[in-house]
Amino acid sequence: MTTKRKSTKPHRRTANAPENSFVAGGFAPAPEDASILRLDTKPRRLLIGGKWVAGASTRETINPATGEPIATFAIAGPKQVDAAVAAARRAYEGEWSALPAAERGKLLFRLARLLQERSREFAVLESLDGGKPIRESRDIDIPLAAAHIFHHAGWADKLDYAAPGRRPRPLGVAAQIIPWNFPLLMAAWKLAPALATGNTVVLKPAETTPLTALLLGQLIEEAGFPPGVVNILTGAGQTGATLAAHPGVDKIAFTGSTAVGKAIQRALAGSQKRYTLELGGKAAHILFEDCAIDQAVEGIINGIFFNQGHVCCAGSRLFVQEGIADTVIRKLKRRIETLVVGDPLDKNTDIGAINSPEQLERIQELVAAGKAEGAECWQGPQTLPRRGCWFAPTLFTGCSQSHRIVREEIFGPVLAIQTFRTPAEAIEKANNTPFGLSGGVWTDKGAKIFKVTGALRAGVIWANTFNKFDPSSPFGGYKESGIGREGGLHGLHAYLDLHHQSPTMS
Ligand code: NAI
Ligand code: MG
DSSP: OOEOOOOOOOOOTTTGGGOOOOOOOOSSSSSSOGGGEOOOSSSSEEEEEEEEESSEEEEEEEETTTTTTEEEEEOOOHHHHHHHHHHHHHHHHIIIHHOOHHHHHHHHHHHHHHHHHHHHHHHHHHHHHHHOOOHIIIIIIIHHHHHHHHHHHHHOHHHHHHTTTTTTTTTTTTEEEEOSHHHHHHHHHHHHHHTTOOEEEEEEEEEOOOOHHHHHHHHHHTOOOOOTTEEEEEOOOHHHHHHHHHOOOSEEEEEOOOOHHHHHHHHHTTTTOEEEEEEOOOOOOETTTOOOOOHHHHHHHHHHGGGGOOOOTTOOOEEEEEHHHHHHHHHHHHHHOOOOSSSSTTOOOOOOOSSSSEEEEEEEHHHHHHTTTOOEEOOOOOOSSSOOOOOEEEEESSSOSSSSSSOOOOOOOSSEEEEEEHHHHHHHHHHHHSSSSSSEEEEEEEEHHHHHHHHHOSSEEEEOOOOOOOTTTTOSSSSGGSSBBOOOOOOOTEEEEEEOOOOTOO
């Protein structure tokens, strides 16, 4: 795909035009428009050893806002997985390890700058392929992806300071399997630390959103990385399973469902492969009576409707202290009524399309279970487009701890609300889950923040805010939410062998 200058023709709505026009006149057209992309019709290829090659078969990726196919991409079979792992090994044992660390850093800085320069193109492509609102891909996904690469570029020649007294060494070839909810951002989360620490990579994007990772592959070439340092294999679960089980891989980094995470862990039992798994979540979002209610309501909205709720750390279980429950629920409903659901490429859109028909089915199934099990369902009044994958913002009240909508990850715009009386009750209910990825606490009292956040068994906890991310901050889970951390020093260590003492320290 190539860029062309933004057309000066009048703004033309792209996805689903007539039925998606929720926001009438009064707003200027967004500069983000599919017309800045010229999606070519040639099937996308795999990046192996610096060459773009064909796969074993092909598949289409759709725009979930319309259901229309937007591009064809290659599915990597066992032969291509072998070739990619071999290319990564050659690069690791050759040019990449011979390169001074500062030069590795320069390549990463160059990649981050190229990404910034082409951020608009990436944002449009991300929204087209995955359905997320352009406001999010433009203001969050792409800038954060660049921030991760910048942050790690700076570490490349300072790794001795990341592990004082040790002689950190790279692990070798890292297999990285990423999901569809933050396709480019997860690619950056995985690639940046792996490359900064001197590993080589075979990256597998998710099958519903392969396009931005492939475009990133073009930038990696443009930045001047030696061939084979980054290999990109598109494909579905089978490609991921073949890659994870490949004997030539030294480290696996996976983000996705708990079920697949467990399968990978089983397949690795007894092997020397290192791994980090970032899996599902069911975050408790706790509001105490002394919180700033209006800010908290904004936090709840952001916590559950950001990226259509396709967020592993989404605040999907809301716990409200009894005295403010009626007020919070009333304000929440009023705020939900103002959310704009529709065309992801419209800059006014708050909630875009559900990523795939399969994910929509999962959400529908769990919402039906919530109703059948006796919780009370309320949905926003938004009219949903007729074509494509959509789900209205949804609240459940009258939930109990045993309901499936409280226990299972829905990964959609669906919030399960419960009440509590005391901090102890909130903590007990919040921890009563197989997951432990994230949580949120809203209160005016600093001491309560420390007490409650200290008692929650979750890897990331926000206080009086939600869904804030920074490359220097480690992210990861407890229990079935996974193993290991990404970001910060902990994230660097996950790509390093730290078992070598520095002679000066021993
Ligand atoms: P998934 O776990 O199947 O997909 C994630 C990635 O793993 C994709 O790249 C996929 O191709 C790959 N994959 C699938 N099977 C594999 C295998 N056996 N070995 C290696 N790689 C494999 O997730 P899916 O089916 O798309 O979504 C199901 C549920 O998982 C969602 O409803 C959500 O609850 C959860 N999920 C959680 C994510 C997170 O950020 N923690 C991301 C995506 C899904
Ligand atoms: Mg797609």
